[in-house]
Amino acid sequence: MKQTKPIRIIAMGKYLPKAVLSEEIERKHGLPIGWSQKYSGVDNRHIVTNENNGIMGARAAEEALSKASMSLKDIDLLLCGSGTFDYPIPNQSSIIKAEMKDGNLYDTPAIDIDSTCLSFVSALDFAAKILDGVCYKNILIVSSEVSSIGINPSNWETLTLFGDGAAAMIVSYDENSASTFIKGGQRTYSEGVYHTIIEGGGLRNHFKNNPYNVDLYSFKMNGRHLLRLARKKLPEFMDWFFDDIPYNLESTDAIIPHQASKLGMSVFTSQYTLRPGQVKETLAKYGNCISASIPLTFMDAVEKGEIKRGDICFLSGTSAGFSIGGVLLKY
Amino acid sequence: MKQTKPIRIIAMGKYLPKAVLSEEIERKHGLPIGWSQKYSGVDNRHIVTNENNGIMGARAAEEALSKASMSLKDIDLLLCGSGTFDYPIPNQSSIIKAEMKDGNLYDTPAIDIDSTCLSFVSALDFAAKILDGVCYKNILIVSSEVSSIGINPSNWETLTLFGDGAAAMIVSYDENSASTFIKGGQRTYSEGVYHTIIEGGGLRNHFKNNPYNVDLYSFKMNGRHLLRLARKKLPEFMDWFFDDIPYNLESTDAIIPHQASKLGMSVFTSQYTLRPGQVKETLAKYGNCISASIPLTFMDAVEKGEIKRGDICFLSGTSAGFSIGGVLLKY
Structure with a gap:
């Protein structure tokens, strides 16, 4: 460690x-x-x-x-x-x-x-x-x-x-x-690289040769494949993350997950025995705000007094690519 | 230091x-x-x-x-x-x-x-x-x-x-x-933020509402403003960078600049008394390869034997934004 x-x-x-x-x-x-x-x-x-x-x-x-x-x-x-x-x-x-x-x-x-x-x-x-x-x-x-x-x-x-x-x-x-930073890390599972994508707008399908159509230029996710991969890789990631530190997911004071989706978050919470209120949520009021979801949710919990100085907090989520990552800190 | x-x-x-x-x-x-x-x-x-x-x-x-x-x-x-x-x-x-x-x-x-x-x-x-x-x-x-x-x-x-x-x-x-890493750093001079830009293709001028036209979706640089700003800020940056380390630009063994343009590189070299061969160039054979220019030029000089183990090397350039940055290392 x-x-x-x-x-x-x-x-x-x-x-x-x-x-x-x-x-x-x-x-x-x-x-x-x-x-x-x-x-x-x-x-x-x-x-x-x-x-x-x-x-x-x-x-x-x-x-x-x-x-x-x-x-x-x-x-x-x-x-x-x-x-x-x-x-x-x-x-x-x-x-x-x-x-x-x-x-x-x-x-x-x-x-x-x-x-x-x-x-x-x-x-x-x-x-x-x-x-x-x-x-x-x-x-x-x-x-x-x-x-x-x-x-x-x-x-x-x-x-x-x-x-x-x-x-x-x-x-x-x-x-x-x-306050301390305890650990941060990410794993990238490339079999899911194209499960979430915007196909147009970069150089592979450049706008020059690909006139606008809503399908090509909009965010797409293959929900079924994504959930299956997340379900498989989350336990692997958590084992890897908590392996060399004297903490585990269950013993953290607050978990601030990416507000990916109702189903995505349930994949996360259903695999562990967590206390009521331990997992912070703003999905209902902000939706999924991509990378801003985790800090918005963290801030919300601090403002409500649900996260206090000294609390062990785990900020964690998934991303296109497909990656799982997290940061563990004492607030 | x-x-x-x-x-x-x-x-x-x-x-x-x-x-x-x-x-x-x-x-x-x-x-x-x-x-x-x-x-x-x-x-x-x-x-x-x-x-x-x-x-x-x-x-x-x-x-x-x-x-x-x-x-x-x-x-x-x-x-x-x-x-x-x-x-x-x-x-x-x-x-x-x-x-x-x-x-x-x-x-x-x-x-x-x-x-x-x-x-x-x-x-x-x-x-x-x-x-x-x-x-x-x-x-x-x-x-x-x-x-x-x-x-x-x-x-x-x-x-x-x-x-x-x-x-x-x-x-x-x-x-x-x-081999050692000595220092790295960057300064961002925001008055030049829009001197180099691709105006279309992000969210401000999204494809949805902006049909393709070569001007909007191509790289543009305001060369005159850019050169004036670079000429003004380069000495400031170099003073800042070398201020707290026992090196100066002139005493480095090799300078590997971003291969921005013929004129851009002359702004860099004309302000200092540098030895022939000290500044590495691949502009003639590769052109400006954006971020890949510096590592391609570094690699080229190593392969030719112009940079040897133990040499003090300064990798430095300018970028859209407008920034100047550099890394000093002993190869």
Whole structure:
């Protein structure tokens, strides 16, 4: 087992665009009223109107900085951990920084980490490993996701599942705090590489030769294959993750899973004997916000007092690719 | 100054698609013969036919593994540091891993780092910081770039400048070697955030509402503004980078710059008194291969014997966003 590190989450921020109830979506697209809640478990999600990834990320970042009584000047590295983006070039973190009110004042390095839905977890893991108290004292992580634009409205499952939103977190190297980073890690199971995909919009099916059609340019998931793979690999991953540390999943104070889907989360919870309230959920109120789901859910639980300082927290999820990842920390 | 770390580049690999001479491009697109060499400094570049980012990256990675007498099993983390991609989802490293011959056999985590042209440098910097000899002994970095598809043929400057290709590098934590990582870092100057951009293809100008036109979906750079900003910020960056380490740019054995453009590289070299041969160049034979330029140029110099074990090497460049970054290491 590696030694724990004195890493502390010092502040969080979020930005949520306009709330849209499931009933509104059901009426607009001719779904039976109540379908969303029944099948996707989502009552409400937020959807961009004039916002974009850059603006939402900047507002969430500013809120986190304000809560920490910090400015961008105090930040040694800005990491954007997101799966969606404003432009193919430049990278999203540069856009978020430029959209922040002090973005032009400070030369904070802006770098993107992408492991799709796990991007926030990967960024937090990398941040904790890079923070050294010398060159890196404070790292700002931002996950900002717009899923609504890449959704196929005729696919009711994804139409009702996803939401837009952004979350930000400042993590610091702080030897005077009891907070620690315990472990982070990911496994990538390549047999599931194409179980979740947007086929068009990159270079393989370039827009030049592939005019827009909603199927090619929308997010697709092969739910059945995905669930089967997740069910098979989750126990393997958990054994690997907890093997060399004096913790196990059951003994954690809080589990903050990716809000993948009602069924996806049940795969996770049904395999373990967990206490009521141990697994945090925001699926009903935010939907699946891609990489922003985990930090939004973490923040929600902290604000409600469900996660307290000293709690052992496990942030974990699955992503396209197909990967499972997690970070274990003492808040 | 931070202590140096026992990090060693143990092997590299590359993949280059079909060679295309400047004269072929000039004939095809009606440019005056000799224009490319004169204005962009490029005689030859490589352009994909059936390849893509995933395939090129996988072949480069396999070559590096083979040279190191390793398999994916020995790799603790696969980082893709690239600016272009096959699909918006999943992330590129997952595709590269899945395309590798042992991709399905091992669960190596696959994560992307994106700082556009600096992606390789950022990934190398993060890898060196994450490698600890315990959880992370060997990290495989892959930069695979297809620029040819996103080029506007009526913009002669970019048409003749860019090339496709991939490079891979394995970096290891090795206390028994004399090789060291000395420093890595980046600064992001947000006033230049939109000086280089692909405006369409992300969520701000989504395909759905923006039919293909070559201008919107091609790479654009505002050369004049970019050069002015680079000229202003390079000295600032170099002062910052070398301030707390007992090295300076002039005393390095080898400088491996991003092969941005003939003019871009002259901004870099004209401000310093450098020895002949100190700055490595592959612009004439590969063109600008986005993030793959720096590792391809590094590999080329090592293969020619121009960089030897023990040499102090500075890998540095600029990127969209606008950033300047670098890594200093003893090879």
